[in-house]
Every structure is written in structure tokens, then in C-alpha cells.
Amino acid sequence: MSNGDDDPADASEEADAADDGGDAGESTETAAPTLPDDATEESLNEYLDEIADRLDAAETEADLDDVEALLDDAEAGIEEADLPEPDEDDEDADDPRADLEDRIAELRDGVEDARGPYGEDVVDAVETAAERVEETEWTADGRDDVAAAVTSFVGKAADAIDEAAPGAIDEADEDPEALLDEAADGEESDAAEPTSVDQLVAALDAVAAAVADADFDADDDADVIAALLEATDGLDADLDDAEEWDDLETHEQLRAQGYYDVLGHYKDFPVEWAALKEHEARGNVDMILLALDSLQSEFMERHCLEAFERMGKRGKTEASVEEVLGRAEKRDRPAIRILGKMAAEEATDTLVEYVDEDSNPQLQKAVFKALGEIGASAAVQPLANQLDPDGDTDELVRPHAARALGLIGDTRAVKPLADALEAHPSDDVRAAAGWALRQIGTREALEAVADYADERSFVVSTEGEKAKRALDDAEPAATA
Known part of the structure; x- marks a missing residue:
């Protein structure tokens, strides 16, 4: 535990008292205060004054244990004492019992403040630093500074532990300095790889384990505990100074991650847009995602999404689908269009849920087309249901459901499409x-359309004529 400085005046008074009242062989140690019988408010306050003096003079954990025991006695004495009760009708009336209990609480806080520090405090501080090193996103420069800070701390900590407990490091499961040395020597090439975050964390964990194994005593090993805590304070300060990604402005983050590296001579403004176009041309999906996440402007968000829509399947990665699908789950129509262009099968379940949203025809149109482009066979029946003339689907939406079934190309759609062709009241x-049916292209499907080559409706007869020609073209091949 930490020791307070002795007051020279107090020391002089104690010496005078010893000379005046004590025998030559009598101890000058202050006797423990005694709880008064039939305690009053005044005597209890005097008793607490004596306990406070002993707290100020305490030098060891044992001294603090004695103070705690005296406070327990004082608490019991207050409970048993016949003290005046405050007037319930007077809010400002004094309450001696409450005042004494408050003093005891303050003294107990003082005991806790005076205790330690302990080896456990060092372990906690080192483990907190290790967690910070592991969980913080450092820049390249910041990671170098962190590595230097951890290396410096590990060296100081190892020296302090070795001096106080020789052999403790050697007996530990892992030597923290050796872990860092192995990291530095692990690369045989001239250009050594930087020490990884995992290696730095392992070294800090090894320091924490060595301190725990050393089992330092708060009294006997106060100096080494203080030295280790001072070293951890220095480590924390160095980590505060190390550069994190969150410390950088957006354009600095983008520059550090190479977003602008694709730019040569450019004429588009802003430069972020010019770089985006180049990343789209090169198929750099990660950089487009970086811009989408970092550049919080409607202008760049729109252009990033448009880039993905133009890229189609080229822009499909696990990360890009996850990003766009998250937007589609909020019924975002541009995102739904992108998922269709990507042919993202992962979006099928989400999009099928929106097929029946009759109150939002524009959403339905986007969803139907996306499901068709994906080729989502799971959507065949839900889309076929939209062709029912007695249903609630908007008449302008039904043709989109039919076209989606054609894009999917599943033969299960032949019958509902043929039924719609035969009996639906809308020529569209x-x-x-x-x-x-022509997109599905089986003989059954083509024959169902070819029957309407002479249809009075021009748009229907045109499809029938095309189907009839397709059958005629296929006939020689079938004959051969």
C-alpha cells in the first residue's frame, strides 16, 4: 500500500510525550481506541476521530485491517447507543445517528482508497491494454507505434519482474520478450514483416500471466507493483498517441487505403467520383464498397449504387451482396434492381416476400424483374398467382409478373401462362x-402461343407469329 509522509510536528509531540510520561522501557506505540460504554454522540465522534488518526498513520495492509475492525465495532456501538431521534416534523432537524453512519461510510471509503495497489491491479491494466490493442483499428503508422509501445513496455515489465522475483519469467508458460523476438526473427527476408497484432497481444498476455504467477504482496512488493503500474500508464499514453482510423478525416482514410491510387489525369469533379469511375472500370468492388461506406453524401451514394447496377454480375461478391441486400430489406427499389442485375440467388427469399405487396405496384415491378433476372424458381408459383384476373394485383403490374416467369424459364409456368393467354381480359x-412462353421455348409452350397467330389483337398475334416461325424453324431439325 502507499505510505503518507510523516508530519515532523507530530513526531516531535510524540517524542515529548514519551519523555514526559513514559518509562524508559515503555513502548511509544499508540494504544488502540476503546469503544466507550454508554456511548453518546460526542464520545462516538471522538472514537471515530481516533480511528481516522489510525487510518492516516496506517502503513500496511494489516494496519488497514485493524482500522476496518474498529469501524465494525463503531458501527455496532452506534446501533446500540441511545441517541436522540430527529423531529419527524422538522425536515432540517439534526439526525446524530445518520451523521455518525455517514462518517463511518467515509472512513470505509478511505480504507479502500489506502489499500493496494495489488498485483491484480497490474494484471487488470495489462489485460485492458491487450484488449485495446486487439480491438482498435489502427492505421499502418499507428500499428508501428503500437508495436514500439508494446515492445518498450514488455522490456520494462520483464526487468521489473525479474528484479523482484528472479526466475518468474523463465518459469512462466511463455516469455513475453521471447514472443516478440520470435516475431522479429520469423521473417528470413531482408524486409522484415511488421509484428502482427496477434503477436503483440500474446506478449501482453504473457506479461499478465507472469505477474499473476509472481503473486506480489501489496506491502513487501510495493515498489515493483508501483513500477509495473507506472509502465502500464506509459503504455496507455503511447496507445493514446498511436493513430487510429477514427482519428483520420474521411479523405485521409480513403487515401491511406489506396482509393485515389487509380487516378492519373482526370477531368471529373469531385475527385472521389473520378476515382469511382475508374474503380468501376477495373472491377474493384471493394473500393466501391469503401466509397459507399465512407462518403456520406447522396451524390456519391447514388453513383456507387449505379456503378453496381451497371457492373451486374461483375460486381457480385459476398460483401457487395450483403451490402445491397441490407438495403433491399428496407424495400429500396434501386437495391432490388441491383440484386437482379447481379443475379444474386441469396436475395430470393427476401424478394419473394414482396411479391404480394399489392399496395406498392412500383415495388412489385422491381421485385418481379429482379426475380426473373435471378432465375428464381422458388418464385414461380407466387408470380403465377399474380396473373389471376380476380386477384388484387394492379393490372399494370400483371404483365411484369408474366415476363418474370419467362425470364425464369421454369416449365411449371407453362400452364398458368397459357391460361392467361387464353382467357385474360387484358391484351397487355x-x-x-x-x-x-416463347422464352421458355419448349414445344408445348410454343404451340400454346402459335395458336394465336391470327389473333385480332396485334400485340398478341405478333407473339403468335413469332412462336409459329420458331416451330417451323425447329421442324426440319426434328425431321432430320
Whole structure:
């Protein structure tokens, strides 16, 4: 525990008292205070004054234990004492019992403040630093500074532990300095790799384990505990100074991650847009995602999403699908269009949920087309249900459902499409059903459309004529 400086005046008074009242062989140590019988408010306060003096003079954990025991006695004495009770009708009336209990609480806080520090405090501080090193996103320069800070701390800590407990480091499961030395020597090439975060954390964990194994005593090993805590304070200060990504402005983060490296001579402004176009041309999906995440402007967000839509399947990665699908789950139509262009099968379940949203025709149109482009066979029946003329689906939406079925190309859609072609009251729906059947392209599907080559409706007959030609072209091949 930490020791206070002795007051020279107090020391002089104690010496005078010893000379005046004590025998030559009598101890000058202050006797422990005694709890008064039939205690009063005044005597209890005097008793607490004596305990406070002993707390100020305490030098060891044992001294503090004695003070705690005296406070326990004082607390019991206050409970048993016949003290005046405050007037319940007077809010400002004094309450001697409460005042004494408050003093005891303050003295107990003082005991806790005076205790330690302990080896456990060092372990906690080192483990907290290790967690910070591991969880913080450092820049390249910051990581170098962190490595230097940890290396310096590990050296100081190892020296302090060795001096106080020789052999403690050697007996530990892992030598923290050896871990860092291995990291430095692990690369045989001339250009040594920087020490990894995992290696730095392992070294700090090894220091914490060595301190715990040393089992330092708060009294006997106060100096080494203080030295280790001073070293951890220095480590914390160095970590505070190391550069984190969050410390950088957005354009600095982008520059550090190479976003602008693709730029040569450019004429578009802002430069972020010019770089985005180049990343799109090169298929740099990660950089487009970086811009989308970092550049919080509607202008750049729109252009990033448009880049993904133009890239289509080239822009499909696990990360890009996750990002766009998250937006689609909020019924974002541009994101839904992108998922279709990417042919992202991962989006099927989400998009199928939106097929029946009859109150939002624009959303339905985007969803139907995306499901068609994905080729989502799971959507065949939900889309076929949209062709029902007695349903609630907007008439302008039904042709989009038919076309989506054609894009999917699943033969299970032939019958509902043929039924729509035959009986639906809307020529637009019938023509879309004919187009979809031609996309499916089986003989059954083509024959169902070819029957309407002489249809009175021009848009329907056009699909019928195309289907008839397709059958005619296929006939020689079938004959051969």
C-alpha cells in the first residue's frame, strides 16, 4: 500500500510525550481506541476521530485491517447507543445517528482508497491494454507505434519482474520478450514483416500471466507493483498517441487505403467520383464498397449504387451482396434492381416476400424483374398467382409478373401462362404471357402461343407469329 509522509510536528509531540510520561522501557506505540460504554454522540465522534488518526498513520495492509475492525465495532456501538431521534416534523432537524453512519461510510471509503495497489491491479491494466490493442483499428503508422509501445513496455515489465522475483519469467508458460523476438526473427527476408497484432497481444498476455504467477504482496512488493503500474500508464499514453482510423478525416482514410491510387489525369469533379469511375472500370468492388461506406453524401451514394447496377454480375461478391441486400430489406427499389442485375440467388427469399405487396405496384415491378433476372424458381408459383384476373394485383403490374416467369424459364409456368393467354381480359397481359412462353421455348409452350397467330389483337398475334416461325424453324431439325 502507499505510505503518507510523516508530519515532523507530530513526531516531535510524540517524542515529548514519551519523555514526559513514559518509562524508559515503555513502548511509544499508540494504544488502540476503546469503544466507550454508554456511548453518546460526542464520545462516538471522538472514537471515530481516533480511528481516522489510525487510518492516516496506517502503513500496511494489516494496519488497514485493524482500522476496518474498529469501524465494525463503531458501527455496532452506534446501533446500540441511545441517541436522540430527529423531529419527524422538522425536515432540517439534526439526525446524530445518520451523521455518525455517514462518517463511518467515509472512513470505509478511505480504507479502500489506502489499500493496494495489488498485483491484480497490474494484471487488470495489462489485460485492458491487450484488449485495446486487439480491438482498435489502427492505421499502418499507428500499428508501428503500437508495436514500439508494446515492445518498450514488455522490456520494462520483464526487468521489473525479474528484479523482484528472479526466475518468474523463465518459469512462466511463455516469455513475453521471447514472443516478440520470435516475431522479429520469423521473417528470413531482408524486409522484415511488421509484428502482427496477434503477436503483440500474446506478449501482453504473457506479461499478465507472469505477474499473476509472481503473486506480489501489496506491502513487501510495493515498489515493483508501483513500477509495473507506472509502465502500464506509459503504455496507455503511447496507445493514446498511436493513430487510429477514427482519428483520420474521411479523405485521409480513403487515401491511406489506396482509393485515389487509380487516378492519373482526370477531368471529373469531385475527385472521389473520378476515382469511382475508374474503380468501376477495373472491377474493384471493394473500393466501391469503401466509397459507399465512407462518403456520406447522396451524390456519391447514388453513383456507387449505379456503378453496381451497371457492373451486374461483375460486381457480385459476398460483401457487395450483403451490402445491397441490407438495403433491399428496407424495400429500396434501386437495391432490388441491383440484386437482379447481379443475379444474386441469396436475395430470393427476401424478394419473394414482396411479391404480394399489392399496395406498392412500383415495388412489385422491381421485385418481379429482379426475380426473373435471378432465375428464381422458388418464385414461380407466387408470380403465377399474380396473373389471376380476380386477384388484387394492379393490372399494370400483371404483365411484369408474366415476363418474370419467362425470364425464369421454369416449365411449371407453362400452364398458368397459357391460361392467361387464353382467357385474360387484358391484351397487355396476354401478350406478355405469349412472350414469356416463347422464352421458355419448349414445344408445348410454343404451340400454346402459335395458336394465336391470327389473333385480332396485334400485340398478341405478333407473339403468335413469332412462336409459329420458331416451330417451323425447329421442324426440319426434328425431321432430320
